[in-house]
Amino acid sequence: MSSVMKNSATRDALLRRLSQLARRALFGTLSETYRTCGRPGCRCQQGQKHGPHLYVSFRGPSGTTTGYYVPQALAEAMRGGVAVWQELQALLRELAEVNRERLWASRVSRSQRQKTPRRKHGSSPTRPEEHL
Numbered sequence: 167m168s169s170v171m172k173n174s175a176t177r178d179a180l181l182r183r184l185s186q187l188a189r190r191a192l193f194g195t196l197s198e199t200y201r202t203c204g205r206p207g208c209r210c211q212q213g214q215k216h217g218p219h220l221y222v223s224f225r226g227p228s229g230t231t232t233g234y235y236v237p238q239a240l241a242e243a244m245r246g247g248v249a250v251w252q253e254l255q256a257l258l259r260e261l262a263e264v265n266r267e268r269l270w271a272s273r274v275s276r277s278q279r280q281k282t283p284r285r286k287h288g289s290s291p292t293r294p295e296e297h298l
């Protein structure tokens with residue numbers, strides 16, 4: 167019982183932290199690119215390219231990879247937001263494990279209360295003989 171109570175405290179803490187972090191989360195894979203411009207005689211045409219420019223790529227709804235450049239002034243905030251996304255992933259995994267433990271615990275306590283007979287495979291729409 168005490169582990170379930172500990173679990174629910176952990177769960178509340180995780181949910182609070184998730185809610186805080188979710189407000190700052192940004193999504194995408196960061197990379198830095200160097201570019202050349204069109205200005206005649208610019209140093210970038212001798213190999214000193216402009217950059218680094220922060221680029222964010224991600225898989226769009228259609229499944230193709232897309233992305234955008236981040237304005238210089240927002241680069242640091244962008245990096246922070248993506249780091250928050252990573253942290254959220256780790257916390258969600260933790261939460262999922264706590265959820266699983268709760269689910270397991272509820273199953274144990276239910277079977278301790280009353281011994282329910284095993285359900286038949288009635289949920290399957292096909293009859294057993296059709297598998298032969």
Ligand SMILES: [Zn+2]
Nearest residue numbers: 202203208210
């Ligand atoms: Zn240039």
